[in-house]
Amino acid sequence: MDPIADLLTCIRNANAVGNPVAVIPFSKLSFAIAEVLAHKKWIDGVTKPGKKAKKTLEIALKYSGKTPAITGVRRISKLGKRVYKGWKTLRPVRQGYGMALISTPQGLLTDTEARKLKVGGEVLLEIW
Numbered sequence: 726m727d728p729i730a731d732l733l734t735c736i737r738n739a740n741a742v743g744n745p746v747a748v749i750p751f752s753k754l755s756f757a758i759a760e761v762l763a764h765k766k767w768i769d770g771v772t773k774p775g776k777k778a779k780k781t782l783e784i785a786l787k788y789s790g791k792t793p794a795i796t797g798v799r800r801i802s803k804l805g806k807r808v809y810k811g812w813k814t815l816r817p818v819r820q821g822y823g824m825a826l827i828s829t830p831q832g833l834l835t836d837t838e839a840r841k842l843k844v845g846g847e848v849l850l851e852i853w
Contacts, residue, residue, distance in 0.1 A: 728752040729849060732759070732782075733798045736768075739786055740793040751780035757833050758849070759784055761826060765835065767795055767852060801825070801848045811845035823853030 732755045739747035749755060751773055759771040759782060769785035787794035802808040810827075815836045818825050825836035829846035839845065 727800075727804055728755045729758065730800055730803075731755070733800055733850060736784065736786070736795060737798055739784075740795055743788075743791065743793075745786060745788075747784045747786060749782050749784070751775070751782050755782055758826060761833050761835070762852070765824060767824070795852060797823075797853045799851045801850055808848045809846065810848055812840050812843045815840055815845070815848075818851045819853045823851055825849075825851045 735747045829844045
């Protein structure tokens, strides 16, 4: 199972039906991705209710009226094909209106932060 793909699918499905909250199983990587999305204002917030094996993530989705803040999400690096890029080859997503999330030695960074720090890594996803 791929926790990143599960996270993106739950967000995509919750946005499609207009749910205010998406609930997914807890993983450290999913929680880190959700925290970055909350910090960059793509979602309203993330909480992790439950204990031990019953932990989940509740992601509060952001809407303006009835239109969701997240209009599209795409998984770049998959289980069968990992995608790595250096800082020089990172390009803006949707001419700067989107964001790419990159797993670097310094942790999870956006594409603009990775270019600024001059580090590359595995491109996990794109969001716009």
